Amino acid sequence: MAPTSQFLDRPRVLVVGGGYVGLYVALRLQKKIANAGGIVTVVDPLPYMTYQPFLPEVAAGTIEARHAVVPHRKHLRQTELIQGSVTSIDHKSRTAVVAPADGGEHFELPYFDVVVAAGSITRTFPIKGLAENGIGMKTIEEAVAVRNQVLDRIEAASIETDPAMRQRALTFVVVGGGFAGIETITELEDMARTAAKQNPRLNVAELRFVLVEAMGRIMPEVTQPQSEWVIEHLRSRNIEVLLNTSLASAVDNHMSLINMPDKTVAQEFDADTLIWTAGVQANPMVRSTDFPIDPRGRVQVGADLRITGEFGAIQNAWAAGDVAAVPDLTGGGVAGFCVPNAQHALRQAKRLASNLWASRFDKPLTDYKHKNLGAVAGFGEWKGVANIMGVGLKGWPAWLAHRGYHGLAMPTFERKWRVISDWFISMFTGRDTTALLDLDRPRAAFRAAAGPAPKPAAKSAAKSADAPADASAPAKEEVPVGAK
Ligand SMILES: Cc1cc2nc3c(=O)[nH]c(=O)nc-3n(C[C@H](O)[C@H](O)[C@H](O)COP(=O)(O)OP(=O)(O)OC[C@H]3O[C@@H](n4cnc5c(N)ncnc54)[C@H](O)[C@@H]3O)c2cc1C
Incomplete structure (x- = not known):
């Protein structure tokens, strides 16, 4: 199956992943590339960017789950969006293979430039259970x-x-x-x-x-x-x-x-x-590409964010964020590379977009350089710790800094307001401790209602062992956790 699209014939900037890097690259380039006769395409299995620093607060009920994500369709209006996973990239032929999120047939997607922004996955170890x-x-x-x-x-x-x-x-x-x-x-x-x-x-x-x-x-x-x-x-x-x-x-x-x-x-x-x-590790999908990969499984890039092998920069190939080994020119970082965090991902995305656009006009590219501003962390209501440009904060000042920073850093005004409203409301109403159960078997109640009426207790107790199961007992469905 190939997607029918009005954009198919236009020179494509293919963005692999619509997280921090992918969202900001697309936001910065979609209009410029469209005006120049091309198209930015974001491929991601998810229809939204996840603001991961808010996940602990989503788990704890101070931020509504939907408010911690940025929907691609609403905010990337001039971008072609394909819900699927890139399974491989052959840069020599400028082609990526996409597996649709609904499990449909894989298809090839040609491109002019590629931006690898597939982030990281949870790093685990072979521990039994x-x-x-x-x-x-x-x-x-x-x-x-x-x-x-x-x-x-x-x-x-x-x-x-x-x-x-x-x-x-x-x-x-x-x-x-x-x-x-x-x-x-x-x-x-x-x-x-x-x-x-x-x-x-x-x-x-x-x-x-x-x-x-x-x-x-x-x-x-x-x-x-x-x-x-x-x-x-x-x-x-x-x-x-x-x-x-x-x-x-x-x-x-x-x-x-x-x-x-x-x-x-x-x-x-x-x-x-x-x-x-x-911890996290670079998305292993990059191993199914013809790009240079470092010993830690990251795509190798130069400071200008072009993918770079032993023979220098590879034309029209870019990467940033958790998936890339980006040199840290400030002398900080780990082993000379930027640590995987949102602070870098966001700024690298902006630098990458500017450099990609500059490359179209053979203009000089600018190296990525950002000195870590520090870190802010929230530990529940009015509690936290922060280290902002060497100044240490503890307790409620750190918590306020955490909320102030992340409230502003949440992409798009619309989402900022949703998150800030959640915080504001919970200051008056208290923490929401409602559990939504059975999300992993949403049809159980309907199946119980629509199935055969339950037999009277005495009779069903006397039933033979091979009689059908009681329809009032919710059937376990094979639906992934969290599916709605
Ligand atoms: C709980 C938690 C808290 C955090 N808190 C902070 C914090 O306070 N401060 C901070 O600076 N950083 C924080 N981080 C780290 C930060 O969120 C990441 O560094 C940042 O998201 C990296 O951005 P990225 O664009 O590289 O990857 P991501 O934002 O992870 O985006 C990658 C995207 O690629 C998509 N994708 C994956 N595979 C494919 C594929 N095969 N094809 C197409 N698309 C694909 C994914 O669906 C995803 O949308 C936190 C992370 C976590 C998990």
Whole structure:
């Protein structure tokens, strides 16, 4: 199947991925390229850009899930949008292969320029039980599912009489002590405390939050004293912080933790909820291209954001963001490269768009150079930590800085207002602790209603073993978590 499109014959700037980089590149170029007779095409399996820094707040219910994403159709009006995944790129023939999101037949898409902006995926390790029982915090669907899971477990525990099962339901484990992990565990703890206080059958002290970090410190983005302050802060909220500790197994939701580096047994316990936030890796789709890839799986680019191999820059090929190894000309970064964060992704996108446009007129390109401004993190209402250009903040000033920064950084006015309205409303109404259950089996109630009427209890008890199942029992549907 090939898409029927009025744009097919026009020279295309193909943007692979509509996240931070893809959205900003398209916003900057769509009009210019269209006026020049070309077309910008964004291919992404999702119809929106996800503002990932808001995922912990979506999980904790201070931001509505839909408000933390930027819909492509609404904001990229002059861009051709294709909902699918690029599965391979052959730059020699200037062709990409696209797999439609609905599972349809793959098709080829010719282009003139390509911008590789496919971001990163959660980095995991081969730990038994992790794939079956863990969940990440990288997509809006995961944030929604985590929220529902935490609230559901609190409800389930409140009517559980077996103490071991009750404790298991109320134990929440987050692996990874970076920004994402710390924001996730603190936001969830804040929400869980509110939910537990609303439930007279529970005691807040029964909640158990465990942070597992393999290194000897957390939050490398802030200074050592700030990192130590964060640990103290977490412990003051009864969050267990286990440094130099790693998850060895999670089979059947039984957590086996080991000490690092000697790998002796640290702790064993059961937990219904396991959230994995231990880093990211470049999107592996780039391995199915003819572009140079560095040992960490990233596309190699020069400081001007052109993809660059051993023979120099490759014409009409660009990359930025988490998927690319962008040299950090400020002398900061890790091993000389920019760290994967939104601060860089956004600025690289703008530089990339300007350079791509300049290349059309053989104008000189400008190198990307940005000195890290620092970091801001929210830990639940009125709590946070920040390091802004070397100035450290803690508590409510840091939390205000976090909200101020991200409120402004959220792309497009329309989305900014939605997020700021959510914050404003929740200041008066309090945190929303509503769980939306059964999102993974939305047809169950209808199937129960539309199926055969249930038999009277006495008769059905006497039924033979091979009689059809009771239609009132919701049927489990094979729908992915978070699907609506
Ligand atoms: C929980 C969390 C909190 C964070 N907090 C912060 C923060 O406070 N500050 C900060 O600076 N950074 C933060 N980050 C990091 C930041 O969000 C990323 O660095 C940034 O999103 C990278 O932008 P990107 O465009 O490279 O990738 P992304 O924004 O991830 O976009 C990649 C896009 O590519 C699409 N895609 C994937 N595969 C394909 C394919 N095969 N074909 C086509 N499209 C594809 C994806 O659907 C996605 O839309 C956080 C990240 C997380 C997960």
